[in-house]
Amino acid sequence: MKKEVVERLIEIVGSDNVSTATADKITHSYDATQEQHLPDAVVYVSTTEQVSRIVKLANEVKIPVLPRGAGSGFTGGTLPTRGGIVMVLTRMDKILDIDSENLTAEVEPGVVTAELQRRAEKLGLFYPPDPASKEFSTLGGNVAECAGGPRCVKYGVTKDYILGLEVVTPTGDIIRTGGKTLKNVVGYDLTKLFVGSEGTLGIITKITLKLIPKPAAKKTMLVQFESIDGAAQSVSAIIGAKIIPTTLEFLDAATIGCIRGKSDIPLPENCQAVLIIEVDGDPELLDAQAERILTIIEPFQVLDTRIATTDEESEKIWKVRRIVSPSLRQVNPDKFNEDIVVPRSKVPDMIRALEAISKKYNVPIVNFGHAGDGNIHVNVMVDLREEGMREKVEIVMDEIFRAAVELKGSISGEHGIGTSKAKYMSMELNRETIDYMQRIKAALDPQNILNPGKIFIEDALQPAQS
Amino acid sequence: MNMNKSLQDFEKVIRECVKCGVCQAHCPAYLVGRKEGAVARGKISLAAALLDGEIQLDEQLQKDISMCLMCGSCMNKCPNKVPTHEIVGAIRREITQKQGLSLIGKGVSTLLGSQPLMKTLSKGGALLSPLVLKKVPESSGLRLRFPTPLMKDRTLPQIALKNLFDRVPEYIEGRPSKPVVGFFAGCSISYAYPEIGEQMVRILKSMGFSIYLPRKQNCCGIPALSSGDGALVEQLAENNVKIFSEREVDFIITACASCNGGIGEYYQTMQKDYSEFTGKVVDFSVFLEKQGLFEQLAEMERWKQPTRVTYHDPCHLKTQGITAAPRAFLKALPNVDFVEMDAADSCCGLGGTFSVYHYDESKAIGARKVAGLIESGATQIATACPGCIMQLQDIINHAGLKIKAVHILELLTEALEQ
Ligand SMILES: Cc1cc2nc3c(=O)[nH]c(=O)nc-3n(C[C@H](O)[C@H](O)[C@H](O)COP(=O)(O)OP(=O)(O)OC[C@H]3O[C@@H](n4cnc5c(N)ncnc54)[C@H](O)[C@@H]3O)c2cc1C
Ligand code: SF4
Ligand code: SF4
Numbered sequence: 058m059k060k061e062v063v064e065r066l067i068e069i070v071g072s073d074n075v076s077t078a079t080a081d082k083i084t085h086s087y088d089a090t091q092e093q094h095l096p097d098a099v100v101y102v103s104t105t106e107q108v109s110r111i112v113k114l115a116n117e118v119k120i121p122v123l124p125r126g127a128g129s130g131f132t133g134g135t136l137p138t139r140g141g142i143v144m145v146l147t148r149m150d151k152i153l154d155i156d157s158e159n160l161t162a163e164v165e166p167g168v169v170t171a172e173l174q175r176r177a178e179k180l181g182l183f184y185p186p187d188p189a190s191k192e193f194s195t196l197g198g199n200v201a202e203c204a205g206g207p208r209c210v211k212y213g214v215t216k217d218y219i220l221g222l223e224v225v226t227p228t229g230d231i232i233r234t235g236g237k238t239l240k241n242v243v244g245y246d247l248t249k250l251f252v253g254s255e256g257t258l259g260i261i262t263k264i265t266l267k268l269i270p271k272p273a274a275k276k277t278m279l280v281q282f283e284s285i286d287g288a289a290q291s292v293s294a295i296i297g298a299k300i301i302p303t304t305l306e307f308l309d310a311a312t313i314g315c316i317r318g319k320s321d322i323p324l325p326e327n328c329q330a331v332l333i334i335e336v337d338g339d340p341e342l343l344d345a346q347a348e349r350i351l352t353i354i355e356p357f358q359v360l361d362t363r364i365a366t367t368d369e370e371s372e373k374i375w376k377v378r379r380i381v382s383p384s385l386r387q388v389n390p391d392k393f394n395e396d397i398v399v400p401r402s403k404v405p406d407m408i409r410a411l412e413a414i415s416k417k418y419n420v421p422i423v424n425f426g427h428a429g430d431g432n433i434h435v436n437v438m439v440d441l442r443e444e445g446m447r448e449k450v451e452i453v454m455d456e457i458f459r460a461a462v463e464l465k466g467s468i469s470g471e472h473g474i475g476t477s478k479a480k481y482m483s484m485e486l487n488r489e490t491i492d493y494m495q496r497i498k499a500a501l502d503p504q505n506i507l508n509p510g511k512i513f514i515e516d517a518l519q520p521a522q523s
Numbered sequence: 524m525n526m527n528k529s530l531q532d533f534e535k536v537i538r539e540c541v542k543c544g545v546c547q548a549h550c551p552a553y554l555v556g557r558k559e560g561a562v563a564r565g566k567i568s569l570a571a572a573l574l575d576g577e578i579q580l581d582e583q584l585q586k587d588i589s590m591c592l593m594c595g596s597c598m599n600k601c602p603n604k605v606p607t608h609e610i611v612g613a614i615r616r617e618i619t620q621k622q623g624l625s626l627i628g629k630g631v632s633t634l635l636g637s638q639p640l641m642k643t644l645s646k647g648g649a650l651l652s653p654l655v656l657k658k659v660p661e662s663s664g665l666r667l668r669f670p671t672p673l674m675k676d677r678t679l680p681q682i683a684l685k686n687l688f689d690r691v692p693e694y695i696e697g698r699p700s701k702p703v704v705g706f707f708a709g710c711s712i713s714y715a716y717p718e719i720g721e722q723m724v725r726i727l728k729s730m731g732f733s734i735y736l737p738r739k740q741n742c743c744g745i746p747a748l749s750s751g752d753g754a755l756v757e758q759l760a761e762n763n764v765k766i767f768s769e770r771e772v773d774f775i776i777t778a779c780a781s782c783n784g785g786i787g788e789y790y791q792t793m794q795k796d797y798s799e800f801t802g803k804v805v806d807f808s809v810f811l812e813k814q815g816l817f818e819q820l821a822e823m824e825r826w827k828q829p830t831r832v833t834y835h836d837p838c839h840l841k842t843q844g845i846t847a848a849p850r851a852f853l854k855a856l857p858n859v860d861f862v863e864m865d866a867a868d869s870c871c872g873l874g875g876t877f878s879v880y881h882y883d884e885s886k887a888i889g890a891r892k893v894a895g896l897i898e899s900g901a902t903q904i905a906t907a908c909p910g911c912i913m914q915l916q917d918i919i920n921h922a923g924l925k926i927k928a929v930h931i932l933e934l935l936t937e938a939l940e941q
Binding site for chain 1: 542544556559560565572577581583
């Protein structure tokens with residue numbers, strides 16, 4: 058990067074917060090996809106004005122800007138694939154306000170999800186979206202990816218809790234969308250446009266969130282099954298009985314194999330599927346509801362049920378789920394992780410399709426996820442050192458996505474598109490739809506400064522004419 | 524002699540980091556500045572880059588590698604159990620090998636810029652004046668941890684006029700039916716807190732054990748490890764193992780969590796097989812619990828006005844899963860009304876020699892404990908590591924609180940004296 062540009066960056070954020078040192082480039086070159094691309098510079102920002110000035114500078118010198126939260130993204134959203142300035146927002150981490158009267162919170166984007174949740178819960182309030190990464194992911198990153206989590210079956214995903222945003226546009230202007238009220242129909246709903254935009258349409262610098270009263274109590278259950286079919290049938294049966302648990306998480310046999318011995322809860326060899334079920338609400342009704350669920354699922358090859366009676370026990374159950382994601386590499390060194398989603402009644406069909414694909418190509422496929430909303434984390438575990446494996450994976454992925462789309466599902470439920478899934482967009486969306494999106498991008502970011510090369514496999518050919 | 528592992532030896536585990544970022548939630552060095560270079564994942568990526576020849580031991584890398592308390596908290600929560608603290612140790616040794624010991628020390632503090640080197644000693648600082656230090660052996664970790672002039676405003680340990688070895692005989696014969704317990708006291712207990720050591724000996728004696736407190740025991744090596752002085756670590760390890768083999772012992776007990784991590788955990792990772800020695804190392808709370816002391820304490824008449832005490836988890840015990848025994852100890856004491864605090868397991872910030880070179884960050888890390896401490900309503904915070912006691916008292920003093928940091932064994936003394 059030109060010295061003069063570095064100097065101007067220093068002018069904006071101070072020399073302590075700009076670096077072009079190799080070490081800093083390396084430590085800001087990756088996210089949870091494990092791919093690496095070196096940026097030209099790393100900048101730590103602390104105010105909206107700084108963000109705006111840097112984006113304006115980037116437009117002037119035509120250098121990409123990559124917003125970065127905790128770098129826990131699974132689709133390469135924050136990777137500087139074309140170099141540029143990695144802009145880190147973790148230090149904008151103030152909780153500005155929690156309003157118990159209006160049930161809202163205002164935060165800076167670098168606030169860690171669980172931090173807000175703890176603060177809100179101390180006041181009897183509740184921020185439901187709970188990605189498994191909540192202890193370290195940032196709310197800015199959650200908004201940019203529209204993160205979801207186990208609780209979303211009942212409470213919805215990040216987008217359902219965003220009331221308003223302050224955003225620095227791709228050209229460096231500062232705009233405000235939505236506001237503190239639940240109702241707001243003034244102009245386009247820009248808030249929704251930014252949720253899930255993966256840092257391509259603007260840099261979020263402030264977030265107004267909706268909170269709800271904290272459910273009085275919850276009850277967590279862990280059920281072990283002899284087969285995945287038993288678990289899948291149980292999910293259908295529970296929902297068929299018109300019960301919407303807070304969460305309905307499943308782990309399949311291969312997943313259980315990866316965490317056996319690592320969890321506090323013993324998972325015996327004949328346990329081939331696990332469902333984690335949580336219900337919340339009035340404590341008086343919970344026991345009855347839990348009982349009812351256990352009765353409903355009884356016919357479906359249940360091996361063992363465990364109902365947590367304390368917070369610690371419930372935490373123990375949840376830990377089983379949380380250690381999954383990162384423990385998979387045991388099966389094979391290379392992981393291809395996708396988070397497809399199908400209508401929830403189709404979960405058993407999808408699992409069967411996955412099993413068939415796994416058999417057909419002789420590759421282990423490890424599945425777990427949010428059975429309650431049909432979101433399945435599919436992990437194709439391979440060893441890329443084997444000859445022809447890369448090509449094989451391509452084919453396997455292709456078939457998986459096709460199967461999901463055929464079942465009227467989607468190729469990504471919560472992790473976004475980034476670089477990892479760009480090439481599959483056309484499987485789900487027709488040309489006109491992708492084109493429409495690209496025209497929005499080109500109109501708002503005529504120089505393709507913000508997070509270029511993400512979501513779309515090719516840049517829009519021509520910037521919009523003004 | 525090359526008994527420490529080299530960076531190369533860690534290649535396999537370095538590649539096992541999946542870059543998930545989980546360590547961000549647990550790394551004290553990261554949480555105070557939220558900079559990726561400070562977190563375990565960042566350091567692992569630098570270690571990988573070093574192995575791949577993509578980076579040299581340059582200035583920014585050294586800064587990042589210096590930002591580590593070697594507390595092991597990351598590994599504790601890492602899904603793949605990547606031992607970042609050990610890897611950091613290996614890189615620090617490479618740095619000192621190449622550039623001499625001064626680098627991590629002097630170099631880093633120069634980089635920090637603001638630390639007024641060789642400034643006049645503050646009132647507290649004078650405690651470890653060269654004169655007082657004369658009483659402490661050359662190789663002691665206390666010298667590395669508290670090199671005085673650097674640390675203005677620091678609450679420092681008093682060096683006792685009579686150290687532990689002047690107070691307790693080398694060998695105490697117990698009942699013949701009872702095993703022989705070796706006592707690894709460590710520098711802090713030997714020279715700054717001999718009363719804790721005396722209590723350790725007293726309780727073991729009263730339970731009938733024979734006790735061996737070798738005069739020639741050395742520093743465990745944790746501060747040397749932390750500052751990258753590999754040769755010194757090797758020398759200390761060799762000597763300690765040798766000294767404790769001079770008499771048949773069944774256990775080697777520690778009352779200092781860092782020492783336990785040093786002679787127990789670290790020696791285990793070394794190339795040479797020390798398992799005969801390390802297999803005997805046991806923390807005092809775990810040992811006393813097994814020997815049934817807590818039941819006896821629980822039978823004592825409870826005080827009418829017990830002290831409200833909370834507990835701080837020393838990292839070196841926490842990462843070994845030793846969290847219940849110290850708490851059970853406190854709950855059993857008749858003079859203690861135990862309360863749990865928020866952030867009980869968050870690091871105090873001392874971190875080997877970390878607080879010497881990063882005193883501001885070290886204070887900020889410790890300050891994360893203050894809110895929980897106040898909220899708990901405790902008037903004393905007990906722990907199982909003299910290093911943590913010094914650091915906790917420093918944090919408490921800076922926060923202007925009237926809370927005392929104590930060792931669990933000091934509370935035992937109080938209970939038994941009544
Ligand atoms: C172990 C593990 C478990 C996970 N579990 C879940 C899960 O259950 N559900 C789920 O949805 N996700 C999950 N994820 C994925 C990831 O944590 C989420 O996508 C999260 O929202 C990313 O947040 P982040 O702060 O790490 O963002 P980053 O990875 O830093 O960035 C992600 C994207 O957001 C953009 N961005 C970041 N901050 C801003 C901002 N302020 N303004 C504009 N754009 C911005 C970046 O440019 C990038 O495109 C998991 C990840 C891991 C490693
Ligand atoms: S928790 Fe472990 S595997 Fe995950 S990023 Fe940190 S060191 Fe790597
Ligand atoms: S050892 Fe401690 S300070 Fe060092 S990286 Fe791990 S958690 Fe952070």
